[in-house]
Amino acid sequence: MIIAVDGPAASGKGTIARALARHYGLPHLDTGLLYRAVAATVLRDELDPAQEADAVAATSFDDLLLADEWLRSDEVGKAASVVSAHPLVRSALLQRQKRFAAQPNGAILDGRDIGTVIAPDADAKLFVKATPMIRARRRHAELQKIGSTVSLDRVLSDIRARDDRDSTRAQAPLVAAPDAAVLDTSFLSIESAILKAIQLVETQL
Numbered sequence: 001m002i003i004a005v006d007g008p009a010a011s012g013k014g015t016i017a018r019a020l021a022r023h024y025g026l027p028h029l030d031t032g033l034l035y036r037a038v039a040a041t042v043l044r045d046e047l048d049p050a051q052e053a054d055a056v057a058a059t060s061f062d063d064l065l066l067a068d069e070w071l072r073s074d075e076v077g078k079a080a081s082v083v084s085a086h087p088l089v090r091s092a093l094l095q096r097q098k099r100f101a102a103q104p105n106g107a108i109l110d111g112r113d114i115g116t117v118i119a120p121d122a123d124a125k126l127f128v129k130a131t132p133m134i135r136a137r138r139r140h141a142e143l144q145k146i147g148s149t150v151s152l153d154r155v156l157s158d159i160r161a162r163d164d165r166d167s168t169r170a171q172a173p174l175v176a177a178p179d180a181a182v183l184d185t186s187f188l189s190i191e192s193a194i195l196k197a198i199q200l201v202e203t204q205l
């Protein structure tokens, strides 16, 4: 069984994908981490995320990097949305994601293009969304917890900029697959969102 979970930043897709993985006992891949690892390698080597050749060179990143907490920072997230717009970066990461999806018992992948490009034949597809303001409030609360003093306005404008970059790029833009079930988490608690996600998966099996 392959489950595809897509959606924008701070929509809740990661939390939902992890909960589904536990529920169904399936391996889970957060594909955003791959793009973040490319971005982190580019930044570490003081290269330019906007240069396709620099970003492609970083697709042979060291796997140990995938466990680095810095990968989850907004700095790396922003650069990830720049490197991920390069077609050659996307094609360099394609096989790795498809291999993960092809495991014997199945898998759950979350990202932006799982239901459209990586696993178009997935058994169940979810597109998780929430309003930009609500996603900004969630991200802002997370950042405050780790001591950041960034303003809510700033987080909101970063979220809008990232949505815009991810949705307007030519290759594999952030868009719901036509056969995906849409889950709006704007007014749901985490627990209710997870229950709703399981229901939506069950109706597709």
Ligand code: C5P
Pocket (backbone or CB within 6 Å): 009, 031, 032, 033, 035, 036, 077, 080, 081, 082, 084, 085, 110, 111, 112, 113, 114, 162, 166
């Ligand atoms: O989900 P996360 O915020 O970790 O993703 C970081 C960036 O990686 C996204 O803004 C997006 O540009 C890119 N990404 C992508 N395709 C995926 C997963 C992430 O383009 N499947």
